[in-house]
Amino acid sequence: MITITPEAYNSVLAQAQGDVPNESCGYLLGTDKETVTENYPMTNIDHSPEHFSFDPKEQFAAIKYARSKGLVVVGNWHSHPATPSRPSEEDIRLAFDPNILYFILSLAGEKPVFNAFKIADGKVIEKTELYH
Numbered sequence: 001m002i003t004i005t006p007e008a009y010n011s012v013l014a015q016a017q018g019d020v021p022n023e024s025c026g027y028l029l030g031t032d033k034e035t036v037t038e039n040y041p042m043t044n045i046d047h048s049p050e051h052f053s054f055d056p057k058e059q060f061a062a063i064k065y066a067r068s069k070g071l072v073v074v075g076n077w078h079s080h081p082a083t084p085s086r087p088s089e090e091d092i093r094l095a096f097d098p099n100i101l102y103f104i105l106s107l108a109g110e111k112p113v114f115n116a117f118k119i120a121d122g123k124v125i126e127k128t129e130l131y132h
């Protein structure tokens with residue numbers, strides 16, 4: 001079962017709310033592949049409400065940081081400021097790694113919605129609802 005600590009979730013939420021109207025993004029690190037304990041905030045170098053891209057230097061730094069703390073990369077997250085918490089066609093197309101989770105935070109509704117997705121072969125194969 002996938003879990004995320006309230007501290008890590010609150011960090012994601014605060015970062016995403018601060019980046020509205022643009023999408024926000026980061027890595028989620030944890031003590032094992034299913035236990036998120038930390039948000040590693042990253043820059044959306046697209047600075048766009050509809051797209052996001054990681055900065056390769058920050059991705060490298062995140063992995064280095066995780067290793068130094070004995071943590072693993074559980075997955076990455078991005079926000080959808082105005083659309084639901086499900087992967088767009090582009091999100092699915094860009095999800096290259098079936099071994100990590102893709103988390104999406106939606107700020108479109110009255111309450112934030114946070115789901116985790118496993119994506120393989122161009123399809124969502126698993127969805128976990130974390131906050132709604």
Ligand SMILES: [Zn+2]
Pocket residue numbers: 078079080087088091104
């Ligand atoms: Zn998206």
